[in-house]
Amino acid sequence: MRIGERRLDDPEAHTVTRPSVLWLLPLALLAVPLVTNDYTQYIVNLTLVYVLVGIGFNVVVGNLGQLAFANAAFYGIGAYTAAILLYHYKMPLLLAIAGAGVVGGLAGTLVALPALRGIRSFYLAILTLAFGELMRWVYINADAWTLGSMGMHVPRPVLFGYVLASEKQKFYLFLVIVTLLVAATANLLRSKVGRAFTAIRDNELAAAAMGIPTARYTILAFAWSGLVVGTAGALYAVLVRQVSPEAFGLLELILHFGIVVIGGLANIAGSVLGAVVLTLAPELLRDLPGYEELLIACLMIAILLVLPGGLITVLDRLRLTLLFRERYHRA
Amino acid sequence: MAADAHPLLTLNDVSVGFGGLRALSKVDLRVSAGEVVAVIGPNGAGKTTLFNAISGFVPIDQGRIALAGERIDGLMPHDIAAKGVRRTFQNGGLCGHLTVLENVLAGLHSQTPGNLFSIALGWPSARRAERAAVARARELLDVMKLGPQAAQPASSLSGGQQRMAEILRTIASRPPLLLLDEPAVGLSPPMRTELGKVIRDLARTDGIGVLLIEHAIELVMDVSDRIAVLNYGEKIADDAPAAIRLNRAVLEAYLGHA
Numbered sequence: 001m002r003i004g005e006r007r008l009d010d011p012e013a014h015t016v017t018r019p020s021v022l023w024l025l026p027l028a029l030l031a032v033p034l035v036t037n038d039y040t041q042y043i044v045n046l047t048l049v050y051v052l053v054g055i056g057f058n059v060v061v062g063n064l065g066q067l068a069f070a071n072a073a074f075y076g077i078g079a080y081t082a083a084i085l086l087y088h089y090k091m092p093l094l095l096a097i098a099g100a101g102v103v104g105g106l107a108g109t110l111v112a113l114p115a116l117r118g119i120r121s122f123y124l125a126i127l128t129l130a131f132g133e134l135m136r137w138v139y140i141n142a143d144a145w146t147l148g149s150m151g152m153h154v155p156r157p158v159l160f161g162y163v164l165a166s167e168k169q170k171f172y173l174f175l176v177i178v179t180l181l182v183a184a185t186a187n188l189l190r191s192k193v194g195r196a197f198t199a200i201r202d203n204e205l206a207a208a209a210m211g212i213p214t215a216r217y218t219i220l221a222f223a224w225s226g227l228v229v230g231t232a233g234a235l236y237a238v239l240v241r242q243v244s245p246e247a248f249g250l251l252e253l254i255l256h257f258g259i260v261v262i263g264g265l266a267n268i269a270g271s272v273l274g275a276v277v278l279t280l281a282p283e284l285l286r287d288l289p290g291y292e293e294l295l296i297a298c299l300m301i302a303i304l305l306v307l308p309g310g311l312i313t314v315l316d317r318l319r320l321t322l323l324f325r326e327r328y329h330r331a
Numbered sequence: 332m333a334a335d336a337h338p339l340l341t342l343n344d345v346s347v348g349f350g351g352l353r354a355l356s357k358v359d360l361r362v363s364a365g366e367v368v369a370v371i372g373p374n375g376a377g378k379t380t381l382f383n384a385i386s387g388f389v390p391i392d393q394g395r396i397a398l399a400g401e402r403i404d405g406l407m408p409h410d411i412a413a414k415g416v417r418r419t420f421q422n423g424g425l426c427g428h429l430t431v432l433e434n435v436l437a438g439l440h441s442q443t444p445g446n447l448f449s450i451a452l453g454w455p456s457a458r459r460a461e462r463a464a465v466a467r468a469r470e471l472l473d474v475m476k477l478g479p480q481a482a483q484p485a486s487s488l489s490g491g492q493q494r495m496a497e498i499l500r501t502i503a504s505r506p507p508l509l510l511l512d513e514p515a516v517g518l519s520p521p522m523r524t525e526l527g528k529v530i531r532d533l534a535r536t537d538g539i540g541v542l543l544i545e546h547a548i549e550l551v552m553d554v555s556d557r558i559a560v561l562n563y564g565e566k567i568a569d570d571a572p573a574a575i576r577l578n579r580a581v582l583e584a585y586l587g588h589a
Contacts, residue, residue: 184451191450191461195437199426206424209386210500211412211441220447266428 078233104230151244
């Protein structure tokens, strides 16, 4: 089975989400702080961070179909950039987050270069894994900026003079940023840009023969992925207020990959579902120390056995995606 | 003929080598607007290499390829496609994960305006461009009777429908030159007849220059204005179908006997 392949006998398998309905979701989420305490709100905020992580990663792995595993590196680069800009340079919060997105995008561009040279599949996988480990070495050794292996403390987030002291305050900032980036990503993927990504994944020669500059779009996919995931890293830094090298290693990468695969490749709603499940599951299982990892592993295996196309196929089966069908596919 | 004074596609002295192998040797070829030129020859004669050279997928070692007088050899494939040279692929070039409609839209890629920011922000200009492209693609799908399949993934179509959808995708952008690489493979006899009609219409009605690689000789004889014959990378004949039928060198090369 090729990456991202969905069941072809399912007539709804190839639907695309439609934003007009999905806009209701963030509006409904505005009410979440009414029912949370500081701890549960923290979990919700973390889920938002992982929604961005999954959506950014999916652009490269799902839509462009490249086995590139630099996602934890983009996440770490974003987190460290925001932390450094806030800690050393005392930058305003929004500028630091934007800066993290830009640096993440540049890292994505860098990682796209070997892909352009024709390095694909397992070779690209190993190369990007090595890049991730290299970045961990950088976090530890560039200690003038990163304060080394102890990690660095992120100052209290201040937005336009207001200290975001509580998780609920952070939530509104996160919700706005995540909604904007998810909407922008959805817009891109539903347009000629997204079609170019999929065309490159399916048949790169045919894509070029259609007039699609394949190199440019490959760079764009990686850069956008880096931007989104780098921003997620910045939000993580603001949320946890502590960044350290071990937070961005292989385990973190496996979690990112799990979100994308469990949710459903090349599907935005799938990434959201994957992020929700894989962020909530460890918290719900926290009361069972020792069994947590075991149960999560079993959960992942069970989901993939029952739903090989990811959680999104549940929506497909329930025909809920009819609600989200792309405008041009309606009769 | 006035068209011959300004040929759409001109190949002068074009050679392509792969290591020690000469895949194309000093090939001259002209295709005018509204003309169907078939390229035939035994397997390995260099037909697909010729298409790859024209569309920029293999570099040429020698010679010159021009579209409407403008040199196109050395350009990137996507630039050549954007200039109006579109092609199909022998093994099928549809993108299986895109729907039929999205495949046609992808064929309109360079004609669909919109930059990254206007698209990401969902600006009205980007939405308008998308709507216009969708309208054009739907119209074409209806003409080719593929309208009902628009929302299906391309990989779910029958072989014949895939061939038609691929041709549709190449002509969506109204290219002046079309390269069809064995479009009749896997088509039933009635669909071959339909394909012949489509090719003739593209040339006569829309003025598209068509270069056609095809083994189905009755189709070639039916639709071509001229037939160029390749053998071991060299062009050994280039003439009207009736004359090719009687050409001794062609019979020897193609049929293996005199």
